[in-house]
Amino acid sequence: xxxxxxxxxxxxxxxxxxxxxxxxxxxxxxxxxxxxxxxxxxxxxxxxxxxxxxxxxxxxxxxxxxxxxxxxxxxxxxxxxxxxxxxxxxxxxxxxxxxxxxxxxxxxxxxxxxxxxxxxxxxxxxxxxxxxxxxxxxxxxxxxxxxxxxxxxxxxxxxxxxxxxxxxxxxxxxxxxxxxxxxxxxxxxxxxxxxxxxxxxxxxxxxxxxxxxxxxxxxxxxxxxxxxxxxxxxxxxxxxxxxxxxxxxxxxxxxxxxxxxxxxxxxxxxxxxxxxxxxxxxxxxxxxxxxxxxxxxxxxxxxxxxxxxxxxxxxxxxxxxxxxxxxxxxxxxxxxxxxxxxxxxxxxxxxxxxxxxxxxxxxxxxxxxxxxxxxxxxxxxxxxxxxxxxxxxxxxxxxxxxxxxxxxxxxxxxxxxxxxxxxxxxxxxxxxxxxxxxxxxxxxxxxxxxxxxxxxxxxxxxxxxxxxx
RNA sequence: GGUCCCAUCGUCUAGCGGCCUAGGACGCUGGCCUCUCACGCCGGAGACACGGGUUCGAUUCCCGUUGGGACCA
Numbered sequence: 001x002x003x004x005x006x007x008x009x010x011x012x013x014x015x016x017x018x019x020x021x022x023x024x025x026x027x028x029x030x031x032x033x034x035x036x037x038x039x040x041x042x043x044x045x046x047x048x049x050x051x052x053x054x055x056x057x058x059x060x061x062x063x064x065x066x067x068x069x070x071x072x073x074x075x076x077x078x079x080x081x082x083x084x085x086x087x088x089x090x091x092x093x094x095x096x097x098x099x100x101x102x103x104x105x106x107x108x109x110x111x112x113x114x115x116x117x118x119x120x121x122x123x124x125x126x127x128x129x130x131x132x133x134x135x136x137x138x139x140x141x142x143x144x145x146x147x148x149x150x151x152x153x154x155x156x157x158x159x160x161x162x163x164x165x166x167x168x169x170x171x172x173x174x175x176x177x178x179x180x181x182x183x184x185x186x187x188x189x190x191x192x193x194x195x196x197x198x199x200x201x202x203x204x205x206x207x208x209x210x211x212x213x214x215x216x217x218x219x220x221x222x223x224x225x226x227x228x229x230x231x232x233x234x235x236x237x238x239x240x241x242x243x244x245x246x247x248x249x250x251x252x253x254x255x256x257x258x259x260x261x262x263x264x265x266x267x268x269x270x271x272x273x274x275x276x277x278x279x280x281x282x283x284x285x286x287x288x289x290x291x292x293x294x295x296x297x298x299x300x301x302x303x304x305x306x307x308x309x310x311x312x313x314x315x316x317x318x319x320x321x322x323x324x325x326x327x328x329x330x331x332x333x334x335x336x337x338x339x340x341x342x343x344x345x346x347x348x349x350x351x352x353x354x355x356x357x358x359x360x361x362x363x364x365x366x367x368x369x370x371x372x373x374x375x376x377x378x379x380x381x382x383x384x385x386x387x388x389x390x391x392x393x394x395x396x397x398x399x400x401x402x403x404x405x406x407x408x409x410x411x412x413x414x415x416x417x418x419x420x421x422x423x424x425x426x427x428x429x430x431x432x433x434x435x436x437x438x439x440x441x442x443x444x445x446x447x448x449x450x451x452x453x454x455x456x457x458x459x460x461x462x463x464x465x466x467x468x469x
Numbered sequence: 470g471g472u473c474c475c476a477u478c479g480u481c482u483a484g485c486g487g488c489c490u491a492g493g494a495c496g497c498u499g500g501c502c503u504c505u506c507a508c509g510c511c512g513g514a515g516a517c518a519c520g521g522g523u524u525c526g527a528u529u530c531c532c533g534u535u536g537g538g539a540c541c542a
Binding site for chain 1: 470471472473474475476479480481482483492493494495496503504505506507508509537538539540541542
């Protein structure tokens with residue numbers, strides 16, 4: 001058995017999107033599971049749309065997700081000689097021919113064919129040409145067979161057969177000298193010794209023509225596995241119009257890479273009832289056998305749930321670093337004026353439970369970092385009423401001498417006041433919460449007070465009292 | 470339009486002929502916990518697209534219908 005070699009071959013024409021990541025992930029898992037090689041290849045033959053910026057985005061995204069590659073990134077534009085060589089070989093062997101038809105001519109004939117009720121495939125006009133057409137640069141077409149069938153043996157789909165009659169003489173090299181997608185893929189996969197082509201379902205229809213190319217070139221085709229598509233809520237192929245689909249967006253929204261990896265791995269694949277997988281478990285358990293055939297709808301809510309889960313699991317030091325970066329980006333924390341790291345970790349730990357994303361965490365952290373807070377108007381009018389002013393004064397006074405200023409000690413003060421005044425705890429806690437955080441939602445009030453510290457706590461309670469009067 | 474693929478709760482899925490009065494997860498929802506919001510815990514609603522076969526027995530196998538998707542243009 002040859003060692004497994006798989007590849008991920010994105011086109012650098014924009015963002016690295018969710019569908020691409022899932023394909024990359026499955027290839028990566030397959031390679032790691034089999035102790036094989038994962039190769040990265042940039043399909044940049046479409047010069048008009050490919051950009052270096054996009055390559056960078058793809059590489060950064062892969063790194064962020066921890067999908068490390070063993071070889072590459074290779075770029076198709078650096079492999080032009082290899083494609084030409086293969087084109088020449090087919091030409092010499094009479095398995096390909098020059099085609100001088102212009103796009104306009106082709107289009108006109110296709111329309112005519114449709115109008116006449118014939119299938120709009122290439123009419124093979126240039127097949128019988130014996131001499132070049134002067135003044136035109138030819139494309140090269142593959143001479144395909146009209147007879148029999150081509151069977152794609154797919155590891156996920158089983159045997160899928162196509163009538164060769166349906167396939168027309170596809171262009172393998174455009175008149176500008178660039179290879180076409182189907183041809184470059186075949187040449188690349190063969191010359192890179194790819195053993196398993198694991199890619200999106202959208203390429204299944206391309207596979208029979210590629211198999212014919214392998215055969216014409218005298219190569220053994222690799223194994224194929226076509227993954228079901230990821231769809232949007234409207235059941236069409238997931239795309240930008242369905243919302244956040246680029247990896248960079250998820251980074252910015254405050255998702256953890258392990259959450260995205262876990263979520264995507266469960267889209268079209270499963271292992272019994274298990275939902276949470278560590279990276280190591282994924283590698284151990286991944287198999288193409290348990291990849292489903294049906295396309296799956298992308299569900300942002302489940303991803304959010306997983307992200308919440310992984311935020312709970314994450315090391316507070318790491319979260320503190322990530323949160324700090326977001327805080328700086330927002331200008332809440334100035335460079336050079338970073339809060340104490342241990343204190344920040346304490347703050348982050350406290351916020352972790354109710355944070356589904358790092359963005360949520362960042363927002364919840366703001367009141368603890370700024371000097372002045374703005375009170376939510378509704379919260380203020382509901383909880384900072386005249387009758388609570390004396391309670392707050394009493395509380396502030398009793399808090400002043402508390403030492404150490406901890407959850408436990410603060411709780412004692414609250415308990416005493418509640419008992420003495422015959423109040424419900426909520427009558428004290430809610431106004432304090434508003435005074436300290438500006439809103440009605442926060443972690444437990446004693447934790448909030450401890451993390452906020454004595455000085456800020458007293459100051460904000462007193463400010464609230466002034467506001468009432 | 471042609472070719473190909475697909476079909477279990479709203480969504481992701483388990484199920485590979487009897488263990489299924491169909492299991493888990495997200496979401497939704499009732500309750501508990503409670504200083505708010507969450508978390509957590511307990512409970513609930515919720516699916517085998519339809520019609521034929523095959524079989525003692527079909528969610529599971531076959532055929533068709535319907536529906537959806539992808540690709541080619």
